[in-house]
Amino acid sequence: MNSPRRVVQSDRLRDQVYRMLREDLRNGLFYPGQRLVELELAAHYGVSRTPIREALFQLAREGLITDSDRGYSLPADSHDDFLDRIAVRLTLDATLAAHAAKRATDGQKTELAEHFEGMQAAHAEGDAKGFSNSAHLLRLCLIEAGHNEALSRVCRVLEDQFLIMRNKQYREADNRALALEYDGKLVDAIQAADSRKAAEAAREYMVEIIDRFGGTRPANTLEPWVAKREADSE
Known part of the structure; x- marks a missing residue:
């Protein structure tokens, strides 16, 4: 009988990027109204655009950033x-x-x-x-x-x-x-x-x-x- 497949517990890259982005948002690395460009963020964090895109989507769902036709950006809090x-x-x-x-x-x-x-x-x-x-x-x-x-x-x-x-x-x-x-x-x-x-x-x-x-x-x-x-x- 073949040995059973095992699920390996590990932090997904998307989750790591999400936590880092969230921390940087909290620490004021980005300014209100700033556009969050996937390519620039990928270069900044040293990852591909895919985990950046997934992390931005999650942050938008939580209301920390806004999603529009022009992409993601920080809310310009009035x-x-x-x-x-x-x-x-x-x-x-x-x-x-x-x-x-x-x-x-x-x-x-x-x-x-x-x-x-x-x-x-x-x-x-x-x-x-x-x-x-x-x-x-x-x-x-x-x-x-x-x-x-x-x-x-x-x-x-x-x-x-x-x-x-x-x-x-x-x-x-x-x-x-x-x-x-x-x-x-x-x-x-x-x-x-x-x-x-x-x-x-x-x-x-x-x-x-x-x-x-x-x-x-x-x-x-x-x-x-x-x-x-x-x-x-x-």
Whole structure:
């Protein structure tokens, strides 16, 4: 009898390229509105165009890049787009924080504290890139700590949309300080398993961001908030 065929576990080239592209997007290697040309990317990463094409297709499905007749490009994130996502987070983040406060494991609480310490250290060194990376890891840990799969799916998609904008936002020391203030309150509340304070910290942070970038501070209640778009104000 012939010996059975064996499946060899290995990382597909497409998956490696996908991870590298995603990491470079998060780290600001590409700029908003930039076209992502397969031939140029293939030369940059030292691979053929096929894994590049497959990775770009996956990134487009996830909403990290846009697909048009002219090919793939980074979204030219507008001020309105940013505020629209903040409006969604204003609704979701309090629920996510409350779930994390009630359901986070001891290991996840430790991990949240470690990522927050990473944010503090990066801010002290003026390292915007390191700060952004630690903030992203804290956010991912928070999403997992909620142990609510439906909520996690939505929050992961939304987090992906912030990857590029976050790099720009955290170049400003004041924005990093604001994140530290409210993420500190959030982490403390989760450590204490206080869902009310965790939810308040998460929502108040979004209110402060809206106040800073939107110009119309929403009432700190559970009422939904809708930004007035720039085109509507003309």
